[in-house]
Every structure is written in structure tokens, then in C-alpha cells.
Amino acid sequence: xxxxxxxxxxxxxxxxxELFKALAENETFIHDAKKxxxxxxxxxxxxxxxxxxxxxxxxxxxxxxxKFDSDYYYFVVNSANFLDSHSDVHVDGNWNKNVKDQQGxxxxxxxxxLKRSDIIAMKKDVEMFTAKISWNMLGKNYEGETYSLIYKVxxxxxxxxxxxxWLEQGHELEASVRMQYVKIxxxxxxxxxDYSKQKEVYDTYYPQIANKEDFEEIEYFWAVKEAKxxxxxxxxLFGSNSATGIVNNENxxxxxxxxxxxxxxxxxxxxxxxxxxxxxxxN
Numbered sequence: 001x002x003x004x005x006x007x008x009x010x011x012x013x014x015x016x017x018e019l020f021k022a023l024a025e026n027e028t029f030i031h032d033a034k035k036x037x038x039x040x041x042x043x044x045x046x047x048x049x050x051x052x053x054x055x056x057x058x059x060x061x062x063x064x065x066x067k068f069d070s071d072y073y074y075f076v077v078n079s080a081n082f083l084d085s086h087s088d089v090h091v092d093g094n095w096n097k098n099v100k101d102q103q104g105x106x107x108x109x110x111x112x113x114l115k116r117s118d119i120i121a122m123k124k125d126v127e128m129f130t131a132k133i134s135w136n137m138l139g140k141n142y143e144g145e146t147y148s149l150i151y152k153v154x155x156x157x158x159x160x161x162x163x164x165x166w167l168e169q170g171h172e173l174e175a176s177v178r179m180q181y182v183k184i185x186x187x188x189x190x191x192x193x194d195y196s197k198q199k200e201v202y203d204t205y206y207p208q209i210a211n212k213e214d215f216e217e218i219e220y221f222w223a224v225k226e227a228k229x230x231x232x233x234x235x236x237l238f239g240s241n242s243a244t245g246i247v248n249n250e251n252x253x254x255x256x257x258x259x260x261x262x263x264x265x266x267x268x269x270x271x272x273x274x275x276x277x278x279x280x281x282x283n
Contacts (some may be wrong), residue, residue: 008087016219020190023220024198027186034088034222035181040112042078042176042236044084073167076138077177077233081208082222088184090224091205092147097182098228099128099149103135107232108151110163112178118160120235125157128229132275135210142210148175149177151233163235177233183226189219 003012004019008030013019022061023030039209068074080090106128129150158164166173187205198220203256205223212218226247 015188017192020192020195020198020220023186023188024195030186030222031184034086034184036230038178038180038230039086040176040178040234041084042174042234044086046087071155073155073158075151075153075175075233075235076133076148077081077229078149078179078227079138080134081205081210082146083209083211083215083218087221088181089209089221089223090147090227091208092184094224094227095128095130095147095149097226097227102229103128105231106151106229107152109232109234110160111236112176112232112234114232120160120163121151121153121157122159125153127152128253140210144210146210149174149229173235175233176236178230180228180230181226182228183222183224185223185225187221187223217242244254 003014004016005012006019006023009022009026011022013022051196078090078095080092080094083089105123106126108126109121110118110120129152131148132145132146132151134145138146138148155167158167185201186198187202188195189202189206190199201223202220205221206212206218209221211216221246
């Protein structure tokens, strides 16, 4: 008999309804567990392959656009509407409060190391903002745009010699954010009226998932409605949401700022194969 395995509860279930019942009964515990953790997004399958050398001039600024300055590096450290390996989906606006509260309080470092020698940019030199950026601007073949958390650092403020050389030489790097969830909601694909709230969340955010075609089915997930950037974000060899990194302005796409002022590997680990979201085990 085929059974459904839920990694969040580390249990097998005979049916989806049995699974949803257990998830609902343990919803508070799961939320608290997720919010108690400090994540490094590259461990969750969340990053963007970047080629900083391609940013050589500013995008044209329009009434609603961002003016890209060639004196700065722009690092996309997290993007929304991407289902990650922990069944979490960041949704539009989830970094808005963080940008206001954590401005001037986060470093850019190598590989999430907080050693002095691994600092790439000091916190006073990191400007955070959010923007809507087209997926193809990040090297992805998805339609539309993704709400993104971006670090802006002046090129002459890069304090790490190795990072400076890598960036100047245009080596591919990925970005990863150290983060903690503040507000999350559960989403079920269920017609059971007992789960109408979870179904509403599902119906709201499922259509926005850019990488849904990578999965054979998506029956539940968690919508991350608010997150906090904890201490730093990093340049890493392999990130987690393969849609984070350095903005490529050779694409002729517009980045639309979404801050309060405007009213935020060569191998792609998230798209190289389709995955079954609810894994089945056979006795």
C-alpha cells in the first residue's frame, strides 16, 4: 500500500486528508519551530547565480524604476515566489519591515562566516532595499517579476581583497541570506471546510509560485509573510534559491523598486530535475 511521507512531521500517512489533519493539529508547533530557527538560505535551496562583471552601467530610471549606479554592486540576497527545499515560499512584501528595522545593521560576508577576515562590506556601507526584478534579469526562464531583497554596496567599500578580485574579474557567485521567520501561514490544497483558512492561503499564493513546474504536485506549503535578516548575508559558491545574486543589467529589463518610498552554479540545483513534493513510500 502506498503511503504519504511528511518530512515536517517525520511520519507516514494513508491519505492526504489524514496528512492535512495532522498538519492542522500540529500547526502551532510547526510555526513555532520554523520561527525559532535561524536559516541560511543556501541550505534551503534558495540562491541566484550572479555575474557582477555584467553590471557596468545604470538602468534607465523611470518614475517607478531604480537608478542603477555603476559605482555600486547590487546583490540580490533573496527573492520571492520560489518554493524552496523546506516547503517555504517567501511572498511579496515579506522584507519591508526588515529593511526599515535592520538598515545599517547587517554585514556582507563570505560563506556566512562572522570572522573579521571574511567580511566583504561593513554594515555601515550596506544599503538594503527591495525591488521587483524580472526573472530573466536574474538568469531565470520564468515569466514576470520577483520581489527581491537587495544589498547595495559601493565598489570602493569592498574591504575583502579576495572578494574584490573575484567581483572585478566577474566570477560567478551566489548569494544567501541569514534569516529568521517572523510571520508564516500554512497552505493546504484541500476542499475540506475545516481547512478553509489554509485553502485561502493556498489559493492566494500557489498561482504566484514561479517554479511550480519543477514539482509533480504541491499539496501544502508555508507562506513566509515576514522575515528578518539576521546580522549578515553572504556570497557563497552555491546558494539555495537559485534566483539570488548579482543583478545583471545587460538584460534590458526594468527593476521596479518596491520600497516604502515608492510603495521591496552553473548547475541550477532547483530546476535541474522535477521533484515530487509529497513523497510516497511503498511498504
